[in-house]
Amino acid sequence: MTNHDNADKLISFLNSAHSVFHAVDRISRELDEAGFCALRESEAFRLEPGRSYYVKRNNSSLIAFRLPRKRFTSARLISAHTDSPVLKIKPSPIDTSSSAYSTLNVEVYGGLPLFSWFDRPLSIAGRVFTEGPDGLQEHLVDIDRDLVVIPSLAIHQNRQVNDGWKISVQKEMKPVLSAQVLSTDFPSLLSRQLKLAENVRLLDYDLYLYSRTPASVWGLDGEFISAGRLDDLMCLWAAFEAFKASGPSSYLQLAAFFDNEEVGSGSRQGALSDFLVTTYRRILSALGFSYDESCAAAASSMMLSADNGHALHPNYTEKCDPTNRPVINGGVLIKYAANQKYATDGCTASWLKSLMNRKSIKYQSFANNSDVTGGSTLGNLSAQRLSIPCVDIGLAQLAMHSAWESAGVSDIDSLLSLFSAFLED
Numbered sequence: 513m514t515n516h517d518n519a520d521k522l523i524s525f526l527n528s529a530h531s532v533f534h535a536v537d538r539i540s541r542e543l544d545e546a547g548f549c550a551l552r553e554s555e556a557f558r559l560e561p562g563r564s565y566y567v568k569r570n571n572s573s574l575i576a577f578r579l580p581r582k583r584f585t586s587a588r589l590i591s592a593h594t595d596s597p598v599l600k601i602k603p604s605p606i607d608t609s610s611s612a613y614s615t616l617n618v619e620v621y622g623g624l625p626l627f628s629w630f631d632r633p634l635s636i637a638g639r640v641f642t643e644g645p646d647g648l649q650e651h652l653v654d655i656d657r658d659l660v661v662i663p664s665l666a667i668h669q670n671r672q673v674n675d676g677w678k679i680s681v682q683k684e685m686k687p688v689l690s691a692q693v694l695s696t697d698f699p700s701l702l703s704r705q706l707k708l709a710e711n712v713r714l715l716d717y718d719l720y721l722y723s724r725t726p727a728s729v730w731g732l733d734g735e736f737i738s739a740g741r742l743d744d745l746m747c748l749w750a751a752f753e754a755f756k757a758s759g760p761s762s763y764l765q766l767a768a769f770f771d772n773e774e775v776g777s778g779s780r781q782g783a784l785s786d787f788l789v790t791t792y793r794r795i796l797s798a799l800g801f802s803y804d805e806s807c808a809a810a811a812s813s814m815m816l817s818a819d820n821g822h823a824l825h826p827n828y829t830e831k832c833d834p835t836n837r838p839v840i841n842g843g844v845l846i847k848y849a850a851n852q853k854y855a856t857d858g859c860t861a862s863w864l865k866s867l868m869n870r871k872s873i874k875y876q877s878f879a880n881n882s883d884v885t886g887g888s889t890l891g892n893l894s895a896q897r898l899s900i901p902c903v904d905i906g907l908a909q910l911a912m913h914s915a916w917e918s919a920g921v922s923d924i925d926s927l928l929s930l931f932s933a934f935l936e937d
């Protein structure tokens with residue numbers, strides 16, 4: 513059997529990270545325990561060499577960094593994204609138009625295969641905002657029990673279901689909440705579920721559905737892991753674990769975890785925002801670097817941007833590139849794209865291969881089939897704001913963006929080894 517200690521730890525992380533806000537909260541709590549000092553963007557950065565810090569934006573993106581004891585001339589950056597494609601609950605969502613049930617009105621966040629959300633237990637997680645004696649407050653919410661289901665239509669009522677089925681999110685994907693016609697509004701219903709005090713009013717929320725199907729390690733040798741949100745919490749977890757465990761080095765070590773990758777990164781807290789560049793500049797400015805010195809340090813730095821990529825699919829081998837055929841447990845993906853959707857080039861990839869060869873870390877190359885449009889990721893977007901040489905990497909997976917994705921157990925170990933080597937080398 514494949515050793516799955518790290519897969520078990522990843523599953524424990526996934527079970528605590530049912531929304532983007534929970535993922536960032538879990539990371540920040542672990543950083544607190546590890547002695548990192550929390551900074552606020554709204555206050556001046558006061559930093560001491562040899563110490564470690566983190567800063568959040570919107571409670572859905574987070575940058576952590578560890579300062580060397582001595583003055584540094586370059587940085588090592590790792591990045592991943594905190595969000596995954598999900599269904600988001602709209603305002604005023606309770607729909608009783610069937611006259612027999614209460615359903616929830618939802619919309620799609622990111623690109624997801626809709627069929628994968630039918631007929632499985634779902635729940636609700638995210639954050640709510642309340643007003644009460646203590647003023648406006650933000651609270652994490654995870655209902656954490658089987659709460660809603662999106663039932664599919666019986667085959668007898670849709671004989672064409674196996675011939676290709678165009679799904680209307682608005683009509684067909686309203687999750688069923690109750691077998692009654694509810695007369696209450698959603699904030700009141702949530703307030704009761706959350707047992708809010710009488711004098712506390714729920715004003716608004718950012719709430720998402722998540723799959724309750726438990727994560728699993730499976731396969732003849734236990735070589736696969738399946739769960740929701742492996743893209744990109746698998747890479748994020750490995751990056752975070754390696755970053756947390758790393759000791760101080762001669763580099764500025766920085767880990768950036770961005771929200772909103774699945775909707776193009778163009779938000780206040782996404783990879784296209786100024787979060788990374790302002791944090792980087794503020795760190796160097798607080799340490800007394802001149803503008804010129806901080807530009808020189810950026811040019812001497814290196815970044816690994818980690819996001820999952822597609823493995824060769826046994827039933828659709830024609831979708832894969834004919835000569836770059838990444839496999840599950842084949843090691844870390846180095847991702848290439850001529851259109852620069854991946855920031856990797858021959859120079860940065862050679863640098864990384866040299867490191868991985870020295871450390872005996874398995875790797876493989878990923879390129880899109882030339883007739884199949886690929887996705888995009890973080891590397892080239894953050895490089896538009898803070899230009900640091902970058903390699904786009906990831907892990908091979910199947911069923912990307914499904915409610916239950918599959919990947920390789922020993923690939924997690926390869927990625928952890930790479931991040932540790934990269935930060936400390």
Ligand code: CO
Pocket residue numbers: 593743744773819820
């Ligand atoms: Co991704």
